[in-house]
Amino acid sequence: MTELASGVDRRDAHAAGPASGPSGRGPVPLADTALTPIGRWRFQAALPEDWVALQGVHGGFVAALAVGAVQTALGDPTRTLRAATFGFLRGLRPELATFEVEEIRIGRALATYHVTVTQDDGPPSILGRCHLSPPWEGTSFSDLRPPALTPPADAVRLTTPNHVGHVHHLPTLVHPDTTMFAGAPHARWLAWTRPTSPDQVDAAWLTMLGDYFPPAVSVRNTGPSRAVSIEYAIQIHTSDHTIPLASDEHLTCEMHATHAAEGFAIEDGAIWTPRGTLLATTRQTRLAG
Secondary structure (H helix, E strand, C coil): CCCCCEEEECCCCCCCCCCCCCCCCCCCCCCHCCCCEEECCEEEEHHHHHHHEEECCCCCHHHHHHHHHHHHHHHCCCCCCEEEEEEEEECCCCEEEEEEEEEEEEECCCCEEEEEEEEECCCEEEEEEEEECCCCCCCCCCCCCCCCCCCCCCCECCCCCHHHHCCCCCCCCEECCCCCCCCCCCCEEEEECCCCCCCEHHHHHHHCCCCCCCHHHHCCCCCCCCEEEHHHEECCCCCCCCCCCCCCCEEEEEEEEEECCCCEEEEEEEEEECCCEEEEEEEEEEEEE
16 A cells, blocks of 8 residues: 655666665565565565555565565475465554465466465454466467556656655656656556666565555545555466566566456556566455555
8 A cells, every 4th residue: 555645756766775664674575574484385585665655664575574484394306486476454663573384275287375464363364365387388369568667867756755655675766757646637646667686676675665665546646545455366377487688678677557446446457578578467356445
C-alpha cells in the first residue's frame, strides 16, 4: 500500500542512483535480508525498517522472501517460479517474521506450494500459493507490446518528499505524463528501473518489483486515497534463473488500473526486458476508496 504526496523529482533524473531511504543508509537491496532455515519447512527473516511503507513492511518485498523460502524448500533448480498469488491480510512490522512452507503437490513437472507469513506466532499476515515448473512444449506468442524500451530524455526520477515510503531502493525513472494526483484520463504508470547491486533480475526480485510502484489509480486521482493491495498475483514468463542487464539498461514497467467500482480497483502490469521480451505480468486487487 502506498499513499504518497508526490511522485517525481526532476533533478538530473538520468544521472541519479537510488536515493537514501528513511534511515539515511541509502538503498537496501533484497539480498541484504537473510532467510534463515529453522526446520525443513520453516524459515525466518528480520524484516528491515528501510522497507517500511505507510502500512507496514512493503508487501511485495515480503512476498519476494516467501518465494525464496519456497524455492529453498523445493530444492530443485529445474523447476522455476511460473505463477504466484499472495493475499495481504494484515500489515507486518519491521521485526522477525516466520515463513511456513507447505508442499501441496509434486507432479512430474508442476510443483505447488503454500506459504504463510506470521509474526510472534500470531495469525497469518500473508498467504501465498506458488507454482513452479520447468518449461513445457507449447504455443508461443504475445499480443502485449512494450510502450517504450528506453526512458525518454524528459523522464523524471521517482521519489517522494522526505524519502517517505519504500520507493527509494531502485533507480527508477518515470514517464513525464506519470504524475501522481494529476487527474489524468487513465490510471497508468510507465516506468523504467533496474536492480540495486548486488540484486539480480530473478523470480524473487521480479515478485518484489511487480508490487513496487505506487498504485496506478493515484495518477488518475486528484488527491491521496486508500490503495491497499488485498491480493497480488504474478506470472513469470521465463525459465532463466537470472536476466542480465548492462549498466545502462532498464526494465520497462507498465501498470494500468483498468477498472474501479465500489471502492475496489483492478490493476494489471507488465514487465519487459530491454529487448522487448515479456518477463512477467501481474494483477492486483486494491482498495481504491
